[in-house]
Amino acid sequence: MVLQPAGRVREAGQDVTFCCKASGTPAPQKYSWYHNGTLLEGTAERSSGRLALRGLAPEQAGTYHCKASSEAGAIRSAPAQLTVLAPGQQSCRAEPEPSLVELPRECPQDASGSRYYNVGRCPASPCPGGPAEPSGCGGESGLCCGVRRMELRQVPCAGSVLPLKVVAECGCGPCARPRVLVQGRVTAADTGEPLRFGHIFLGASKVGYTGYQGSFTIEVPPGTRRLVARFVDGQQRLLDAVKVLPFDPRGGAVYHEVKMLRKKEPVELDGGKSNAIPLGEAGGREPVGELVLPAGAFLRPSGEVFNGTVEASVTFVDPRDVGTAGAASSDLSFADAEGEIAPLRTYGMFAVEFREGRSGAALQAGPVQVRMDAAQVGMAEHLQKMKLWSLNPESGLWEEEAVLRPAGGGRRRKREERTFLVGNLEIRERRLFNLDVPEDRRCFVKVRAYSNEKFNPYEQLEGVVVNLINLEPQPGFPSNPRAWGRFDSAVTGPNGACLPAFCDGRRPDAYAALVTATLGGEELEAVASSPKLNPNAVGVAQPYLGKLGYRRSDHEDAALKKTAFQINVAKPDPSNADESNGPVYSYRSLRECEEAPASANHLRFYRVEVDKYEYNVVPFKESDVTSWTGDYLAWWPNPQEFRACYIKVQLRGPQEYMVRSRNVGGGHPRTRGQLYGLRDSRSVRDPLLGDTSGACVEFKCGGMLFDQSLADRTLVTVAPQGSCRRTAINGLLRDYLSRHPPLADNNHTGAFSMLAPLDPLGHNYGIYTVTDQSPRLAKEIAIGRCFAGTSDGFSREMRAGEGTAVTFECQERPPGRESLFQRLLSAPAEA
Numbered sequence: 001m002v003l004q005p006a007g008r009v010r011e012a013g014q015d016v017t018f019c020c021k022a023s024g025t026p027a028p029q030k031y032s033w034y035h036n037g038t039l040l041e042g043t044a045e046r047s048s049g050r051l052a053l054r055g056l057a058p059e060q061a062g063t064y065h066c067k068a069s070s071e072a073g074a075i076r077s078a079p080a081q082l083t084v085l086a087p088g089q090q091s092c093r094a095e096p097e098p099s100l101v102e103l104p105r106e107c108p109q110d111a112s113g114s115r116y117y118n119v120g121r122c123p124a125s126p127c128p129g130g131p132a133e134p135s136g137c138g139g140e141s142g143l144c145c146g147v148r149r150m151e152l153r154q155v156p157c158a159g160s161v162l163p164l165k166v167v168a169e170c171g172c173g174p175c176a177r178p179r180v181l182v183q184g185r186v187t188a189a190d191t192g193e194p195l196r197f198g199h200i201f202l203g204a205s206k207v208g209y210t211g212y213q214g215s216f217t218i219e220v221p222p223g224t225r226r227l228v229a230r231f232v233d234g235q236q237r238l239l240d241a242v243k244v245l246p247f248d249p250r251g252g253a254v255y256h257e258v259k260m261l262r263k264k265e266p267v268e269l270d271g272g273k274s275n276a277i278p279l280g281e282a283g284g285r286e287p288v289g290e291l292v293l294p295a296g297a298f299l300r301p302s303g304e305v306f307n308g309t310v311e312a313s314v315t316f317v318d319p320r321d322v323g324t325a326g327a328a329s330s331d332l333s334f335a336d337a338e339g340e341i342a343p344l345r346t347y348g349m350f351a352v353e354f355r356e357g358r359s360g361a362a363l364q365a366g367p368v369q370v371r372m373d374a375a376q377v378g379m380a381e382h383l384q385k386m387k388l389w390s391l392n393p394e395s396g397l398w399e400e401e402a403v404l405r406p407a408g409g410g411r412r413r414k415r416e417e418r419t420f421l422v423g424n425l426e427i428r429e430r431r432l433f434n435l436d437v438p439e440d441r442r443c444f445v446k447v448r449a450y451s452n453e454k455f456n457p458y459e460q461l462e463g464v465v466v467n468l469i470n471l472e473p474q475p476g477f478p479s480n481p482r483a484w485g486r487f488d489s490a491v492t493g494p495n496g497a498c499l500p501a502f503c504d505g506r507r508p509d510a511y512a513a514l515v516t517a518t519l520g521g522e523e524l525e526a527v528a529s530s531p532k533l534n535p536n537a538v539g540v541a542q543p544y545l546g547k548l549g550y551r552r553s554d555h556e557d558a559a560l561k562k563t564a565f566q567i568n569v570a571k572p573d574p575s576n577a578d579e580s581n582g583p584v585y586s587y588r589s590l591r592e593c594e595e596a597p598a599s600a601n602h603l604r605f606y607r608v609e610v611d612k613y614e615y616n617v618v619p620f621k622e623s624d625v626t627s628w629t630g631d632y633l634a635w636w637p638n639p640q641e642f643r644a645c646y647i648k649v650q651l652r653g654p655q656e657y658m659v660r661s662r663n664v665g666g667g668h669p670r671t672r673g674q675l676y677g678l679r680d681s682r683s684v685r686d687p688l689l690g691d692t693s694g695a696c697v698e699f700k701c702g703g704m705l706f707d708q709s710l711a712d713r714t715l716v717t718v719a720p721q722g723s724c725r726r727t728a729i730n731g732l733l734r735d736y737l738s739r740h741p742p743l744a745d746n747n748h749t750g751a752f753s754m755l756a757p758l759d760p761l762g763h764n765y766g767i768y769t770v771t772d773q774s775p776r777l778a779k780e781i782a783i784g785r786c787f788a789g790t791s792d793g794f795s796r797e798m799r800a801g802e803g804t805a806v807t808f809e810c811q812e813r814p815p816g817r818e819s820l821f822q823r824l825l826s827a828p829a830e831a
Helices: 322-327 380-384 544-548 587-595 731-739 775-788 820-826
Strands: 008-011 016-019 030-035 050-053 062-070 073-076 080-085 100-102 116-118 143-157 160-174 180-188 199-202 205-209 215-219 228-232 241-244 252-260 267-270 275-279 289-293 309-317 333-335 341-356 362-373 387-391 398-403 405-407 420-427 432-438 442-450 465-471 484-491 497-502 512-519 564-568 584-586 603-606 612-616 642-652 658-664 675-682 692-699 715-720 723-729 752-755 767-772 806-811
Touching: 008 016, 016 080, 073 333, 100 612, 116 160, 199 215, 205 215, 241 252, 252 322, 252 465, 252 512, 252 775, 267 275, 275 309, 289 341, 322 465, 322 484, 333 398, 341 497, 362 432, 387 420, 398 420, 398 432, 442 465, 442 512, 442 587, 465 497, 484 497, 497 587, 544 564, 584 587, 642 658, 642 715, 642 775, 658 692, 675 692, 692 715, 692 775, 715 806, 723 731, 731 752, 767 775
Parallel strands: 008 080, 180 252, 442 603, 642 806
Antiparallel strands: 016 050, 030 062, 062 073, 062 080, 100 116, 143 160, 180 215, 199 205, 199 228, 228 241, 267 309, 275 289, 289 362, 309 341, 333 341, 341 362, 341 432, 341 484, 362 420, 387 398, 387 432, 405 420, 442 497, 442 584, 465 484, 465 512, 512 564, 612 675, 642 692, 642 767, 658 675, 658 715, 715 752, 723 806
16 A cells, blocks of 8 residues: 555535555556445445545544455555534634643642643644645645644742743644654674665665664655565675564654574575475474475576576574564565455564576576475464465565465374475565464553653653564463564554554463563663562553563563563453453454553553653653744754753762753843753762762753754753862863853852853763754763763763763762752752
């Protein structure tokens, strides 16, 4: 499906047009349209993927999707939502929705003991188009609900007032069009070697190359619902990787680590004789099957039989090794007879490459025989459904090649008779093949990610890539708990993520799932399951939690990583009220899963980080680029490009200290002296330096404000908690500031002040600057460099003696004496 129908908002009586377009061989000739899943009369024989509705009535609201078909099969579009407004009904309410931000800790709590303040938000929902709107086929009205007016509030806080801008009114206006990106790094699965200057394809089109370190950035084309990217090693040492990459359609960048399998070393075959190549014999395992090539099976592209020496490379992805799941291609999906994307369960994938021994010219093969050992199939019903599939590298979907049938006369090996499933195959192009069965026992698992262990609903992380690997069933139902059968990924939004998984209603432990989560390449931590399981922390109430058998990866060995959990995917019993509230939902209850409130059962990940706090005068949710508001006091002045700046502070003292940066307007006439925001960060001890810690503290970069007309050098004041005295300033930074006046007042030795540099200084100055289309990714990279003390490295271990900007000596404070940090909290004006 190359053009998906787009959602629309209309007023009753208006017209609307939906469009879809599919590609295939042969080209699709018939399009059918469905409203809320019901075929619309008169659309089944259309040769055009257009649906025009005139004079809309309220009952025509709902979901619309199209199905394109030909003799080769069918494909269904994603559903598009049509909203029909009654006369006088508003699609964008003027009153903002609630949205809470946390105030600094020195601010008093309200009557309920909360330090959160409602700043309001406007949902980025579409507004109805007018009569002049394009007829459809990708054209959109361009109007969305957004901020129409903001108000400045003065919040009493520690003897002074804290400025805070809140949304006062919402209204329809131009839609934000943020760039939608996927970024990441491509490496070899076995050695971690980066794919240098590899080719990147979207469909049949080359869109770019990977960098020297294997990095890549792909801009997601508008209207894309399923992003299929193919990575090709120009030196042909690694297998092509076809990946379905989740992304955030609201904008920003999502980070992915892509692993590529190394091709197996070729073996020499005699093309004039019959040959058999085992599939999956590595590690001392019994082969899953074998590829049988009869004499005369090798062909040149012209059709001429080649009987000479053949170099054959057959690389097998063995699901009995859980470590191969991350390097497997695609997402194991196919289009069924109705055109719906459905899941497969794999028993192994293999890629083949045949070349002439002397010239190295590529060879074809066929017909050849694929024989699969029936003993490797633990579920008896799968023996009747086993098929051979090949991967379409452009669509990322698996296409049926042959049905595997039981064959008599199995070969004797190790004194036992073996039964094989046999299918025939012709290898005309370099593709990946798969031994799979369709599986219809499906559920959804609800997962949320949080910024800390408090699991506050207002502190959920968006843009987290959650991965779920379906593990083989437990012994006895049928076999081998270490194998995997399928993998899926999803990106968390404002309400978490719902991941598809195989499940069973008869036996809770029939299927298991291993779940991990990453943010910008950083692994998040799962909730502990030992020494005592806490249902309130895990997010699932008993007795359902016990049925799921939740276990974190370090449950039995504390030395293991804490970044994964495993559950039994127990299908909820519809007659049991304890199982009607998540975290596992039946396959037909996807909408209930997606719309479930934060109070419903769900599974959790959280971010492990040093204590930190961020306050913006103009609220902005970094995980939702559409929440950006154009304002002179906005921390991020450009919603298309985000520049993160950090200063590294060394603290010599017996403990770890909280360090604050206070950021106010420096020279711009519209912001001079006005607060942009605050940042607090706790220092991290350097394991190699005694009584020394380091803090990477964010500050507002200098540069153009949102109107892009005049630059401002932010006045940044950095002050550590405790009795600390400034003892050193980086010489290069001091010289740079003196050569770029005016100089900030640095009379107080308990703090350091500067006018933020306009240039992107590096580790030699103790300043770390990174620009990216994702604010969160820019900050992650900058923090990693700051910890490492280099301009191109990355570390999660603090090196306090490398690349610092300013040094403080700290000691235990005499009783009754306040530090400058405490005076800033209690009486900032006097301090």
